[in-house]
Amino acid sequence: xxxxxxxxxxxxxxxxxxxxxRLDKTWGTPRxxxxxxxxxxxxxxxxxxxxxxxxxxxxxxxGLMIRAQLVVPDNTLLSAQFYxxxxxxxxxxxxxxxxxxxxxxxxxxxxxxxYAARDLPFPRLSAFGFWSFLIGGVFxxxxxxxxxxxxxxxxxxxxxxxxxxxxxxxxxxxxxGLSFIEIASIAxxxxxxxxxxxxxxxxxxxxxxxxxxxxVLIVGAMILFAFPPLIAGDILFEAERxxxxxxxxxxxxxxxxxxxxxxxxxxxxxVYIIFLPSxxxxxxxxxxxxxxxxxxYAWIVLAAVxxxxxxxxxxxxxxxxxxxPSISLAFFSAASEAVxxxxxxxxxxxxxxxxxxxxxxxxxxxxxxxxxxxxVFGGLTGVMVALAPFDWQAHDTYxxxxxxxxxxxxxxxxxxxxxxxxxxxxxxxxxxxxxxGKWAFWLMFIGFNVAFMPMHFTGLRGMPRRVFTYPEGFGWxxxxxxxxxxxxxxxxxxxxxxxDVVWPRRHATVNRNPWKAGTLEWLSPQPQKAWAIRxxxxxSSRYPLWTDPELTRKVDEARFYLPDAEELKRETxxxxxxxxxxxxxxxLPGNSWLPMRAAFFIGGSFIATTxxxxxxxxxxxxxxxAVILVWLWTGTAMIPEKRTKDIGHGLRLPLYVxxxxxxxxxxxxxxxxxxxxxxxxxxxxxFFFWTIHKDFPPAGMDGPGVLWPGxxxxxxxxxxxVMLAARRANAAGSAFALxxxxxxxxxxxxxxxxxxxxxxxxxxxxxxxxSYPAIVWVLALWTALHLLLGILMTLYCLAGSIAxxxxxxxxxxxxxxVLYWHFAAITVAVTVATISLFPLVKGG
Amino acid sequence: xxxxxxxxxxLWFLIGSPTIWAIHFLVCYVLAAIHCEKAGMGFAELAxxxxxxxxxxxxxxxxxxxxxxxxxxxxxxxxxRPPHDGDTPEDRRRFMGYAALLISxxxxxxxxxxALPIFFIADCR
Numbered sequence: 001x002x003x004x005x006x007x008x009x010x011x012x013x014x015x016x017x018x019x020x021x022r023l024d025k026t027w028g029t030p031r032x033x034x035x036x037x038x039x040x041x042x043x044x045x046x047x048x049x050x051x052x053x054x055x056x057x058x059x060x061x062x063g064l065m066i067r068a069q070l071v072v073p074d075n076t077l078l079s080a081q082f083y084x085x086x087x088x089x090x091x092x093x094x095x096x097x098x099x100x101x102x103x104x105x106x107x108x109x110x111x112x113x114x115y116a117a118r119d120l121p122f123p124r125l126s127a128f129g130f131w132s133f134l135i136g137g138v139f140x141x142x143x144x145x146x147x148x149x150x151x152x153x154x155x156x157x158x159x160x161x162x163x164x165x166x167x168x169x170x171x172x173x174x175x176x177g178l179s180f181i182e183i184a185s186i187a188x189x190x191x192x193x194x195x196x197x198x199x200x201x202x203x204x205x206x207x208x209x210x211x212x213x214x215x216v217l218i219v220g221a222m223i224l225f226a227f228p229p230l231i232a233g234d235i236l237f238e239a240e241r242x243x244x245x246x247x248x249x250x251x252x253x254x255x256x257x258x259x260x261x262x263x264x265x266x267x268x269x270x271v272y273i274i275f276l277p278s279x280x281x282x283x284x285x286x287x288x289x290x291x292x293x294x295x296x297y298a299w300i301v302l303a304a305v306x307x308x309x310x311x312x313x314x315x316x317x318x319x320x321x322x323x324x325p326s327i328s329l330a331f332f333s334a335a336s337e338a339v340x341x342x343x344x345x346x347x348x349x350x351x352x353x354x355x356x357x358x359x360x361x362x363x364x365x366x367x368x369x370x371x372x373x374x375x376v377f378g379g380l381t382g383v384m385v386a387l388a389p390f391d392w393q394a395h396d397t398y399x400x401x402x403x404x405x406x407x408x409x410x411x412x413x414x415x416x417x418x419x420x421x422x423x424x425x426x427x428x429x430x431x432x433x434x435x436x437g438k439w440a441f442w443l444m445f446i447g448f449n450v451a452f453m454p455m456h457f458t459g460l461r462g463m464p465r466r467v468f469t470y471p472e473g474f475g476w477x478x479x480x481x482x483x484x485x486x487x488x489x490x491x492x493x494x495x496x497x498x499x500d501v502v503w504p505r506r507h508a509t510v511n512r513n514p515w516k517a518g519t520l521e522w523l524s525p526q527p528q529k530a531w532a533i534r535x536x537x538x539x540s541s542r543y544p545l546w547t548d549p550e551l552t553r554k555v556d557e558a559r560f561y562l563p564d565a566e567e568l569k570r571e572t573x574x575x576x577x578x579x580x581x582x583x584x585x586x587x588l589p590g591n592s593w594l595p596m597r598a599a600f601f602i603g604g605s606f607i608a609t610t611x612x613x614x615x616x617x618x619x620x621x622x623x624x625x626a627v628i629l630v631w632l633w634t635g636t637a638m639i640p641e642k643r644t645k646d647i648g649h650g651l652r653l654p655l656y657v658x659x660x661x662x663x664x665x666x667x668x669x670x671x672x673x674x675x676x677x678x679x680x681x682x683x684x685x686x687f688f689f690w691t692i693h694k695d696f697p698p699a700g701m702d703g704p705g706v707l708w709p710g711x712x713x714x715x716x717x718x719x720x721x722v723m724l725a726a727r728r729a730n731a732a733g734s735a736f737a738l739x740x741x742x743x744x745x746x747x748x749x750x751x752x753x754x755x756x757x758x759x760x761x762x763x764x765x766x767x768x769x770x771s772y773p774a775i776v777w778v779l780a781l782w783t784a785l786h787l788l789l790g791i792l793m794t795l796y797c798l799a800g801s802i803a804x805x806x807x808x809x810x811x812x813x814x815x816x817x818v819l820y821w822h823f824a825a826i827t828v829a830v831t832v833a834t835i836s837l838f839p840l841v842k843g844g
Numbered sequence: 845x846x847x848x849x850x851x852x853x854x855l856w857f858l859i860g861s862p863t864i865w866a867i868h869f870l871v872c873y874v875l876a877a878i879h880c881e882k883a884g885m886g887f888a889e890l891a892x893x894x895x896x897x898x899x900x901x902x903x904x905x906x907x908x909x910x911x912x913x914x915x916x917x918x919x920x921x922x923x924x925r926p927p928h929d930g931d932t933p934e935d936r937r938r939f940m941g942y943a944a945l946l947i948s949x950x951x952x953x954x955x956x957x958x959a960l961p962i963f964f965i966a967d968c969r
Contacts, residue, residue: 302947
C-alpha cells in the first residue's frame with residue numbers, strides 16, 4: 001500500500017470538522033489543576049525540559065560560586081566544608097539532573113512529531129519518569145539549603161564517602177535520590193527504544209528513519225547497560241553505610257576500587273549517553289541549513305553504533321592512577337584511542353554536508369559550529385589523557401577539569417542550545433530572537449574559552465581539582481582570575497537566552513516550517529495540537545517534506561491514516577521495526593494522576609530511607625506498588641470492544657496483540673535487560689572479590705553450602721517451568737488449569753525465595769564481618785526479591801483470569817509475565833551457581 | 845546472528861561484529877586481570893596468557909571478517925552506490941549491508957587495537 005504516491009482524496013469538509021472535534025475531545029489537555037494529570041509525551045516533555053533547564057541554571061549558579069571562591073588566592077568567601085558541597089552538587093546536578101534528563105526530555109517532546117505519531121506507546125510511563133525525576137531532583141538539590149548536601153565529589157569515592165562520620169547524610173541523599181532518578185532514566189529508555197522501533201509512520205523503513213531516531217535508539221540501549229551497574233553500586237554502597245556491610249572496606253575484605261569500577265562502567269558510557277543525543281540534534285540541523293540531505297547517512301549509523309559499543313571499553317581510563325597493571329590500562333587506552341574514529345566520522349559527515357550544500361548561516365548553525373570547534377579541542381585533549389603516561393601527570397588536576405568541560409560544553413551544551421533555537425518554533429510557536437541569539441552565542445563562546453582555556457595551564461602548573469583555595473605565588477593566581485571572569489561572561493550569555501525564552505512576546509507566531517526543513521516534525525500544526533498530527537502519512541523518503549511539498553496540506557486535509565477517533569479513545573499506529581509496515585492500532589491510556597502518585601510514594605520510600613525511617617519507607621513503598629498495580633489494572637492490556645479497526649484506505653488493523661508482537665512485551669524485555677545488567681554487576685562484585693583475594697571464601701567461613709541453595713534452585717526453576725505450562729494451558733483455553741498452575745507457581749516460588757534467604761542464615765554467614773558473607777547475602781536477597789516480584793505478577797495474572805481480563809484471546813499479561821519468569825530463572829540459576837557451586841569447583 | 849545466516853540483515857546483524865569486539869575486549873581484560881592478581885602482580889610474566897590472547901584475537905577477527913563479508917554480500921558487493929534511500933526492501937537491505945560493513949570494519953580495527961598491548965608489555969607491573 002503506497003498511498004503516499006497515490007494522492008488519496010480528502011474527506012468531505014463537514015466530516016473532517018467532526019473528526020477534528022472528536023480528536024480534540026479525546027486528546028485535549030485538561031484545564032485548571034487537572035492540567036498536571038496530563039500524560040501526553042509532547043506535554044510531559046515540555047515540563048521535563050523546563051525542569052531540567054531549571055536544574056541547569058541552579059547548577060550553573062553553583063559553578064559561579066566555585067569560580068567566585070577561586071578568583072583570588074586565600075579567599076574566604078566560602079568555607080571549605082561548604083565549598084565541598086557546592087562542587088559536589090555542581091557536578092552531580094549537571095550530570096544527573098540536567099545532561100541526561102534533558103536529552104530524554106527533548107526526545108520525548110519531539111519524537112512523536114518526528115515520527116508523525118499521535119504519541120509514543122507508554123505515555124503514563126513518561127509521566128511517571130518525569131515526576132520521579134522532579135521529586136528526586138528537588139530532594140537532592142534542596143539538601144544544600146540545609147547544609148546537608150553531598151560533599152564527596154560527584155563520583156563519591158569510598159572510603160571517604162562510606163565513612164558515615166565524615167560524609168554525613170549528604171552521601172545518603174546522593175545515593176538514594178539519584179538511584180530513584182536512575183529509575184526514571186530507565187523508564188525513558190524503555191519508552192524511547194520501543195518508540196523508535198515500533199511507532200514509525202507507515203512506510204518509514206529503517207533506512208529512511210531520521211538520524212535522530214538512530215541516535216535515540218543507540219542511547220536508549222546504552223542506558224540499559226550503563227545505568228544498572230551504578231544502581232548495583234548504589235545498593236552495595238548504601239548497604240555499607242546503613243548496615244555496615246563491608247564491600248568497600250579493605251580491612252574487612254572489601255575494596256574501594258570495586259566502587260570505582262561500577263561507577264565508571266556507568267560513568268564513561270554516560271558521557272556518550274549525553275553526547276550522542278546532542279550530536280543527533282546537529283544531525284537534524286546541519287542538513288536543514290545546508291539545504292541538502294545528509295552526506296553519509298550510513299556513516300552516521302556507523303558512528304552511533306560504534307561509539308555506543310566502544311564507549312563501554314573506556315571506563316578504566318578514569319582509573320589510570322589506581323595501580324592496576326599496565327596491561328589492563330593498555331587495553332582501555334587502546335579502546336579510548338579507537339573511539340576517536342567513530343566520533344570523528346560524524347564530525348567529518350557534518351563538514352561534508354555543509355561543504356556540499358548551500359549553507360544558510362543562522363543562530364542554530366552558529367551554535368553548531370561553535371560546538372564542533374569546542375568539542376574537537378576537547379576531543380584532542382581527550383586523546384592526550386587517553387595515553388596513560390600523560391594521564392599520570394594530569395590526573396586530578398585542572399587539566400582534567402578543562403578537558404571535561406570542553407567535551408561536555410562542546411559536545412552537549414552548545415548542540416543543545418542549537419537545538420533549542422531550532423526546535424523552539426516547533427514547540428512554542430514562535431521564533432527566538434536572532435539578534436539576542438548572536439549576542440548569546442558570542443558571549444558564551446568567548447566566555448567559555450576565556451574560562452576554561454586557562455585551566456589547561458593551571459592544571460599543567462599543578463593545581464589540583466577540588467581545592468577550596470590556594471596560596472599565592474604558585475603561578476595560579478592570574479589564570480584563576482581570568483577563568484572567573486570568563487565564567488561570568490559565559491553566564492551572561494546563558495542569561496540572554498533565558499531572557500529570550502521566558503520573556504512573553506506578542507505577534508511572534510511563526511509559520512509551520514520556518515527553517516524549511518525536510519523531516520516530519522515540521523508538519524505539526526501551529527499552535528501544536530495535543531493530537532499532534534491530523535492524519536498519519538505514508539512515508540517514502542528520508543526528507544518527506546522536500547520530496548512532496550504538498551504533504552503538509554494533504555496531511556491537514558485528513559487524507560491519510562487514522563484521521564479520526566470515532567470511539568473517543570486515544571490511538572497510535574504500531575509498525576514493524578525494519579520496514580515500517582502497520583501492524584496494530586494501539587489504544588493508549590488517557591490522562592491520570594496515577595503516575596504522579598506512584599512517583600510520590602515510591603520516591604517517599606527512598607526519601608524516608610535516607611532519614612532511617614524504615615517503617616515509613618516500607619509503608620510508602622507498599623502504597624507505591626499498590627498504586628502501580630491499580631495503574632496497570634486500569635490502563636494496560638485493555639480489552640477492546642472489537643477486534644480490528646479500519647484506520648482509513650481500507651486498512652484494518654488489530655486493536656489487541658500479544659506476545660512479541662505487543663509493545664508491552666518489548667517493554668518487559670527491555671526492562672529485564674536492564675535488570676540483568678544490574679544483576680551481573682553484582683555477580684561481577686563477587687568475582688572481583690574472588691580475583692583480589694587469595695582465599696575466597698576466606699578460611700573459616702563456610703559458604704551457604706549446597707543443600708538450601710539447591711532446594712531454592714529446584715523450587716524456583718520448577719516455578720518457572722510451571723509458568724510455561726500455565727501459558728500453554730491458557731492457549732488451550734483451560735482457565736482452571738491456568739489458575740491451578742499459577743497457584744502452584746506462587747507456592748514453589750515462595751518456597752524458593754525462603755530457601756534462598758535461609759541458606760546463608762543456616763551457615764551463620766554474618767554480613768558485617770567480611771565482604772564474602774556480605775556479597776553472598778546481597779545476591780541471595782536480590783534473587784529472593786525477584787522471586788517475590790514474580791509472585792506478585794503471577795497473582796496479578798490470577799486476578800486477571802478470575803476477573804475475565806486474562807483469557808485465551810486476551811493474553812498479553814501471561815506472555816509478559818512468562819517473559820519475566822525467564823529472567824527470574826536465569827537470576828536464580830546464576831546466583832545459586834555462584835554462591836553454592838563455584839566454591840566447590842575452585843576447590844575452596 | 846554473527847554469520848548473518850538470516851536471509852535479511854536485521855538490527856541484530858548490525859550489532860553482531862561490535863558484540864564480538866565487546867566479548868573479545870572483556871575476555872582479554874578479565875584474563876589479564878585474573879592472571880596478574882593470581883600471579884602476585886609485579887614482575888609476573890604475561891607470557892602464559894600471550895598465546896591465549898593471540899588465539900582469541902585470531903578467532904574474533906575471523907568472526908568479524910565473516911560478518912563483514914556477509915554484510916558486503918547484503919550490500920550487493922557495492923554494485924549499487926549509497927545513499928540507499930529508496931522506498932524498497934532492496935534499498936533497505938543494501939543500506940543495512942553497507943552500514944554493517946562499515947561497522948565490521950571499525951570492529952576489526954578495534955579488535956586489533958585491543959590486542960596490540962600484549963606485544964608491548966612484558967609483565968604485570
